[in-house]
Amino acid sequence: MFGLDAFELARIQFAFTVSFHIIFPAITIGLASFLMVVEACWLRTRNDVWRDLYHFWLRIFAVNFGMGVVSGLVMAYQFGTNWSGFSAFAGSITGPLLTYEVLTAFFLEAGFLGVMMFGWNRVGPGLHFFSTCMVALGTLMSTFWILASNSFMHTPQGYEIVNNQLIPVDWFKVVFNPSFPYRLMHMATASFLAAAFFVGSSAAWHLLHGNKTPAVKRMFSMAMWMALIVAPIQAGIGDAHGLNTLEHQPAKIAAIEGHWHNTPGEPSPLILFGLPDMQAEETKYAVELPYLGSIILTHSLDKQIPALSSFPKDERPFSPVVFWSFRIMVALGLLMITAGVWSLVLRLRRKLYDQRLFHRFVLLMGPSGLLAILAGWFTTEVGRQPWVVYGLLRTRDAVSNHGTLHMSLSLLAFLIVYCSVFGVGTVYLLKLVGRGPQPYVDHPPSGGPGQARTPARPLSAADEALDHPSKDQLKRSE
Secondary structure (H helix, E strand, O other): OOOOOHHHHHHHHHHHHHHHHHHHHHHHHHHHHHHHHHHHHHHHHOOHHHHHHHHHHHHHHHHHHHHHHHHHHHHHHHHHHHOHHHHHHHHHHHHHHHHHHHHHHHHHHHHHHHHHHHOOOOOOHHHHHHHHHHHHHHHHHHHHHHHHHHHHHHOOOOEEEEOOEEEEOOHHHHHOOOOHHHHHHHHHHHHHHHHHHHHHHHHHHHHHOOOOOHHHHHHHHHHHHHHHHHHHHHHHHHHHHHHHHHHHOHHHHHHHHOOOOOOOOOOOOEEEEEEEEOOOOEEEEEEEEOOHHHHHHHOOOOOOOOOHHHOOHHHOOOHHHHHHHHHHHHHHHHHHHHHHHHHHHHHHOOOOOOOHHHHHHHHHOOOHHHHHHHHHHHHHHHHHOOEEEOOOEEHHHHOOOOOHHHHHHHHHHHHHHHHHHHHHHHHHHHHHHHHOOOOOOOOOOOOOOOOOOOOOOHHHOOOOOOOOOOHHHHHHHO
16 A cells, blocks of 8 residues: 555554544543533532533533544554554553553543533532542543553563563552653643643634623633643643653654764754755754754753764664654644733733634634644654664564555555544534533423322333323314
8 A cells, every 4th residue: 555564554553543542532631620620610609601611511521532432442453453562562561551541540430421411400519520520530540541551661661571571570660650750741731731722712713703702701711821821831841851751762852853963072953944864864954053952952051962873773763753743842832832921911901802813813723732742642652663662672573464455454444434433523523612602501300209200211201191181182072
């Protein structure tokens, strides 16, 4: 297929399916915490605006949650079918970690999701809020276990190799490996930002169309506060994450920077733009800023970052991809910070809800959080190559022994099914967003113990009693 072998097709298929799985859970994580805050404000103030916002975003959250679960189930297929070498080598570690995710996070989410979605008038306010908190906690616990498993693949520790299999000897070291805290904080804040700009762009769309209800204003304000506060924090976490990566995966940093050679005694420059060439071992058309590479990546004026040419050719990540994916991520992060600062200026001038140029900017920034997450994951995963478990198992040794025809057909099937299913889901989400927050109408449950015509079975829930003539019967008798 297009001149690609089975190994390359397996990598493309995995990247395709994982990309979908990253998008929807990221929104789910952010929206779950957003709903928790909204309901807490409702309980504290009893302001109907908070209630309307809660029920509006609850439906959107539910659709995102469902698509995230569906896309996540495919991972089992990927590991077991296309990457059997990885499963055989590292399954004794990654398997239990993902099992813990199911036994804790998923059960927590699934157990309380029903009460969260359908229990508004059926349980007390405290119990309903507790359910919302448990669902939000479940999404964060899911992030914890999944990133623990993925981080181990980047910075493995706490293991032994017995009969060509990884055997855990210290689960604390396995879970809390060197890169795990940074990756956890980075992904969690990224999810909050992605949800914030999703909410903010939705509100901006309504503001541009003249819908300036209190609910729309409220969610726009909350999103901009998140951008102002969290985006700079995310930049700081990213800086710390970069220093950690430099320590444990120096080849990845060299590939990200497109840095091929070091001159003795000279600090490393920062290459803003360029075209890394793996064959020529140089970054062509480079636009460099002297000293800045050392200042940002080593926090010094004289230390050098590793040169990519100092690593064996078969251990070099593919620099052209990670060079540009990293810069896309950073550029989107800077735009998020700009949006936050701009919103503060407008808020101080009392023009936050009237500046149409800013509303158009926030509307365009709607997918920025998701695009930044995708760019970050491409940087992380491609930068780990050629290893699937860093320093222990090469990616080519982890793939299953499939033929090119099999991988081509399965990839084509994934493209068709994913684009159709998730395309319809995305269109439905946008339609829900387009409706905007509506006043919530309470519908207390009818029936109940001791009340007339209480349904005991599904078919017993008739609108009319059997001992009373229907309207048609009355007409015929007349």
